[in-house]
Amino acid sequence: MQFKYSAIMTIVYITFMFGAGMPMLFPLASAAFFTLYLLETTSLHYIHQTPPAYDVELNDACLGKLQFAPLLLLSFGYWMTTNPQLQQSYKHFIPLQTKESPFISDHYWT
Numbered sequence: 001m002q003f004k005y006s007a008i009m010t011i012v013y014i015t016f017m018f019g020a021g022m023p024m025l026f027p028l029a030s031a032a033f034f035t036l037y038l039l040e041t042t043s044l045h046y047i048h049q050t051p052p053a054y055d056v057e058l059n060d061a062c063l064g065k066l067q068f069a070p071l072l073l074l075s076f077g078y079w080m081t082t083n084p085q086l087q088q089s090y091k092h093f094i095p096l097q098t099k100e101s102p103f104i105s106d107h108y109w110t
Helices: 002-018 025-046 057-066 069-082
Strands: none
Touching: 002 025, 002 057, 002 069
């Protein structure tokens, strides 16, 4: 059971971290959750005749960790949408003159 929770948390955190820059992750995550749901219900009906006995601790621990995922979406989403290096316009790119010249991103917290 802990492997299923770890898969769910991995999908959620990766989707929320990079979803603002790659919106295709949200439909892919929903497809992954639907697949996990189908596998779980199929295994419950055909493999496990009685559901395994688990306590509430694992569920509460997973939900406690998942509550911080929207913070990743907000913080990385803000960074991705305000960073000129990640936007589609090429007028903000500053080419480097030499290998030793410093990288200038023109991205500052305001």
